[in-house]
Amino acid sequence: MELTLDRVYQAAHVLKPVVNRTELVHATRINTNCDLYLKTENLQNTGSFKIRGAYFKISTLTREEKDRGVVACSAGNHAQGVALAATRAGTKSTIFLPAIAPISKVEATRGYGAEVRMIDGVYDDAYEAAVKYQQETGAVFIHPFNDPDVIAGQGTIGLEIMDQLSDADAVIVPIGGGGLISGISFVVKMLNPRCKVYGVQAAGAASMYQAIKDHKLEGLDSVSTFADGIAVKKPGDVTFDMVSKYVDDIVTVTDDETAAAILTLMEKQKVVSEGAGAVPVAAVLFNKLPVEGKKVVCVVSGGNIDVNILSRVINRGLIKEGRKAELTIELLDKPGQLVAVSRIIASMGANVTKVDHNSSAENTDINGCYLTVQMETRDFAHIEAIRQKFIEEGFKLV
Numbered sequence: 001m002e003l004t005l006d007r008v009y010q011a012a013h014v015l016k017p018v019v020n021r022t023e024l025v026h027a028t029r030i031n032t033n034c035d036l037y038l039k040t041e042n043l044q045n046t047g048s049f050k051i052r053g054a055y056f057k058i059s060t061l062t063r064e065e066k067d068r069g070v071v072a073c074s075a076g077n078h079a080q081g082v083a084l085a086a087t088r089a090g091t092k093s094t095i096f097l098p099a100i101a102p103i104s105k106v107e108a109t110r111g112y113g114a115e116v117r118m119i120d121g122v123y124d125d126a127y128e129a130a131v132k133y134q135q136e137t138g139a140v141f142i143h144p145f146n147d148p149d150v151i152a153g154q155g156t157i158g159l160e161i162m163d164q165l166s167d168a169d170a171v172i173v174p175i176g177g178g179g180l181i182s183g184i185s186f187v188v189k190m191l192n193p194r195c196k197v198y199g200v201q202a203a204g205a206a207s208m209y210q211a212i213k214d215h216k217l218e219g220l221d222s223v224s225t226f227a228d229g230i231a232v233k234k235p236g237d238v239t240f241d242m243v244s245k246y247v248d249d250i251v252t253v254t255d256d257e258t259a260a261a262i263l264t265l266m267e268k269q270k271v272v273s274e275g276a277g278a279v280p281v282a283a284v285l286f287n288k289l290p291v292e293g294k295k296v297v298c299v300v301s302g303g304n305i306d307v308n309i310l311s312r313v314i315n316r317g318l319i320k321e322g323r324k325a326e327l328t329i330e331l332l333d334k335p336g337q338l339v340a341v342s343r344i345i346a347s348m349g350a351n352v353t354k355v356d357h358n359s360s361a362e363n364t365d366i367n368g369c370y371l372t373v374q375m376e377t378r379d380f381a382h383i384e385a386i387r388q389k390f391i392e393e394g395f396k397l398v
Helices: 005-015 050-059 063-068 077-089 103-111 123-137 148-164 179-191 207-213 237-246 255-269 275-285 307-320 337-347 380-392
Strands: 024-026 035-040 070-073 093-098 115-119 170-174 196-202 249-253 295-300 324-332 351-358 368-376
Touching (some): 005 148, 005 179, 024 148, 035 148, 050 148, 070 123, 093 103, 093 123, 103 115, 115 123, 148 179, 148 237, 148 295, 170 179, 179 237, 196 275, 207 237, 249 255, 249 275, 255 275, 275 295, 324 337, 324 380, 337 351, 337 380
Parallel strands (some): 035 295, 170 196, 170 295
Antiparallel strands (some): 024 035, 351 368
């Protein structure tokens, strides 16, 4: 079945009582070379955009299909969308999750009324288990991305963006399997053909990027990224065709760049994003796309980040921005050395957070030691100035 604009409008009508029309936030506090807006799907019911596609798809099922129940597999967000949509529609849902899914997403899925089954491995392993279950039980499979009705549901975000900012120059969207960007790019190109649509993938899970580059549908052997929402080995045939047709370009960002984007969103705009939701902002912050001086919308697709990961992500983000640094200094092990070191750091306006004194390293002199100092700094220029100061004062940096 071909996707039509009518179908997306129909989806918008069906979704009206269930989903939030999420705000388009003008991100004036984030320092970029463009005029940045955030489509805050992290504030959607279930914490991500996935409820849109799942709910619309389930709304199209017949009574007889609903009686058989639905089955889905997901790294977490689609699972929550399907669970809530099925519960609202009065049908039973069975969700297969990969063992790597964050505990917060697993518990949330149960909380929305689904029966959860954990499968060893990644998304693709959970997918195989779900397909097997579907064949055995006759339940209806709700695919996370490769389904025109799911895509129509996600496309309602495109309608909202065009309504909220009709003169947008570019819309930047995360890509996992490609359902979100298929829906949004289709709508945007129909309503405003001159608006560019760019996709962003994690460098460690660049399946669509690779497939588009090679002009053929193919999968990766493995994926590696903390952005679990877009860790997909192989895009769908429906989404591959739509991305080929409607998306202007795809770029990739590293996990460190994504971490820096999560930190920036939180600190500057008070927006909590998961890894998948932050990749469009990472692409803007690290100048991966030609959007200088343009009106740009980044789709923050979800905010379901595991709190345990969040602290690590913030740490990585600080390091990536030069706001956390470590210096190792070779010293003579005698009184007063630490005072001299702290005096220099304090005079340069940095803050010491940790000190490690090691006098037993094999490659130091008998009466020598290594002092490793962790500091809070302003930026990379600040770190360099501190290093230079130590060298000027005759200290040996390792």
